[in-house]
Amino acid sequence: MKVCFLGTGAMVPTKQRNVSSVLLEYEGEFILFDCGEGTQRQMNLAGYNRTKVSRVLITHWHGDHVSGLIGLIQTMGNIPEPGTLHIVGPVGTKQHMHHLVRAMSFDHRLNLDIVEVEGVRPEVVVETKRYVIRAAAVEHAISCLAFSFEEKDVRRFDVGKAAAHGVTPGPQMGRLQREQVITVGDKEVTLDMVTYLQRGRKVTYVMDTSVTDNAIRLAEDADVLICESTFLSSEHQDKAEEYGHLSAKDAAFIARSANAKKLVITHFSQRYFDTTPLLEEAQSIFSNTIAAYDFLELEVVRD
Template identity: 35%
Template sequence: MSSRELVVLGTSSAVPTKSRNHNGYLLRWDGFGVLFDPGEGTQRQMVRAGVSAHDVNAICLTHFHGDHCLGVPGVVQRIARDRVAHPVSAVFPRSGTEYWRRLRHATLFNDTQVIAERPVAGDVQEVAADGAPFTLTARRLCHSVESYGYRIEEPGGITMLPDRLAAYGIAGPLVGRLQREGRVTAPGGRTVTLEECGVPRPGQKVAFVMDTRLCDAIKPLADGADLLVIESTFLDADAGPAEEYGHLTARQAGRIAADAGVRRLVLTHFSERYGAEDEPRFAEEAAAAYAGDIVTARDLVRVPVPSRHRPGSAARP
């Protein structure tokens, strides 16, 4: 059975708080794990969340501000200590290669050879993540330093319809052959195609958008996403500082989700200037633009990727 969920390890921005760790997000996708932006304390948060170094197949950094990468040394050393044997792709902005290597080799330890560097550059790049059952695309955002957003997208497929298979007399090994080859000869002698026995199944999509002000790259990252994980550092009253420092507000995040036809919106990366009493306002401001499912992320929660069944539009006029 497939399991696709976001394990939230940290939700603060530049400064951690008593209730919010620095960033950290593990996307679990049918046994393949992508760890986004491991900030300081991520290794411990993984333990608290019940996930291990063996669950990590790729590490994706959006940029090299500390709240998005200071957990790299601990995660890398845990991968080595726990003798993770599978390849682990390390994806990061090429312009920050010097910082990656400082983090990667921050202290003495018995090193591991399983980590393969996959630096990204330019406005858009498809990334070769070892063993990934989906495509991983990076797009350059607009922050005070070079920053990238990521989009995960699996290929579309066909959902088999049992009644149609039965009508054509296709059963047992013939079903697998039909799926592999696209056509089979039915017991009655008729050639039956895959399209006659199934309906198109769209591939699922997840977008991860961290530190950025509004820019053109966000829409293709978020377009049609089943799950959008996006920074909402500020409330709308602080839209000025958000623009100045290269961040988004919760209202802007909601508008992005509505315009892109997102199915589930996860707000995160909250400024430490806001207290617990302000938390409901993030969802309220996002909901002013977006009528879909909104999750105000908290440390250690798990957010399922919505199933492939698609309800009506979530955008408000």
């Protein structure tokens, strides 16, 4: 499980940074958080096959978060057997998509599955065998969502404990898994005695917003919190509040309040060529912070 930052700038692409998109790779599946202009080229440069994207999670319909969608959709439809692209976004996403795909002339071969979410409270918007994705509304000039990708906990055999209880790998373990309790010799062995719960990993993505409870709720105990940090609080806290954005200090406050393990700040205003001041400001409140840059790849590990 890893994330790759495809764009780390706010509002406009610069020579140094593209606009918002983060790719999450999980067991061979590619999930995009946002898809700003140029995202598919960034994927290409980073070595990710664009036709393998299965889901796009859209925070909101400001251009710097969605203007790469149409190009990606055309590219994904350009293979012999295009499948389905699952899109989750705020209310209004179906209408935006309706206009978007008609704005250009091309063969619509890719199937689009679109889900709109209100997210008054954090809610599950995708569930598979291995993970859930939750979304919640945050506070911006227009409807905006934050997302969490949460791997499910998995029960695993502790080989040492199993051996100590005389449980052999293979059919016996399989039977224990099915029946929860088996008899080994003259003893009963339960599943709990020879297994442990492997905690699932969690990545939370919070973009354009003011500080809000839903962002903190969604980021609770996240292994990695990816959070916008458009401004430096010591210079422009007023601007952050006026435009519905977070400062580096706000991002760190959310990480600390949510008990996140690691904070990655991103979505920097173009006025910051060097992000060191933002990083230092965030670190003064939440020490395990790093500043993202384009093409940064981060392995999401359990501690």
